[in-house]
Amino acid sequence: MKKMYKEQIRGFLSSIVPFSDNDWVLFNERLTYKEFEKNELLLRAGEVENFMYFLVDGVTRIFQNKNDIEYTLRFNFPITPFNSYASFITQTPSIINVEAITDVKVLRLSYNDMQSLYDESKMAERLGRRLIELLYVQREIKELQMHSKTAEDYYCELLEANDSLVQHIPQKHLASYLGITPESLSRIRKKITCS
Numbered sequence: 001m002k003k004m005y006k007e008q009i010r011g012f013l014s015s016i017v018p019f020s021d022n023d024w025v026l027f028n029e030r031l032t033y034k035e036f037e038k039n040e041l042l043l044r045a046g047e048v049e050n051f052m053y054f055l056v057d058g059v060t061r062i063f064q065n066k067n068d069i070e071y072t073l074r075f076n077f078p079i080t081p082f083n084s085y086a087s088f089i090t091q092t093p094s095i096i097n098v099e100a101i102t103d104v105k106v107l108r109l110s111y112n113d114m115q116s117l118y119d120e121s122k123m124a125e126r127l128g129r130r131l132i133e134l135l136y137v138q139r140e141i142k143e144l145q146m147h148s149k150t151a152e153d154y155y156c157e158l159l160e161a162n163d164s165l166v167q168h169i170p171q172k173h174l175a176s177y178l179g180i181t182p183e184s185l186s187r188i189r190k191k192i193t194c195s
Contacts, residue, residue: 005107006028016130017127023121023123026117032108032109036100043094048091048093049084049094050088051088054106055079055080058100058102058103059162059165059168060076060098061073064095064096075177
């Protein structure tokens, strides 16, 4: 099973940056498998992010607590990389939390292993740069969409991309992500016919 997950990650990564079998061996030997239970925090605000995660099964969310209110910033679905990027890159305390919404299976790479890979492989340097570029592009697109699309449009896009997994996300987290109340989300769910 873990081998299958690693092959999925290899396919995803090679779509971003082509790499040799030797580069894959260097990367693969540093990937470790870990499971987290539903509602378990992978990272708490105030801790330093030490891992780059590759989600292979389940759903996670990234959120921030502000004035005792949780603001969901992003959901992560298979097969995606995720973590507190600012904390990981700068090795300073995170201002976000990362939580397992469902039981979660991940492959992860430690910060120290990533740094040693950068020294050993040009592919790793290129891959690290490309992952960060992709994450910033996704963030910018989300920010623009949140100002140009309705919550209903955005909810439909989530369903179209990840319908079976979206069903496992609590309504309060979905509403927070969409910037609406749970009651508004209920109304949207009752009336929508996403196409």
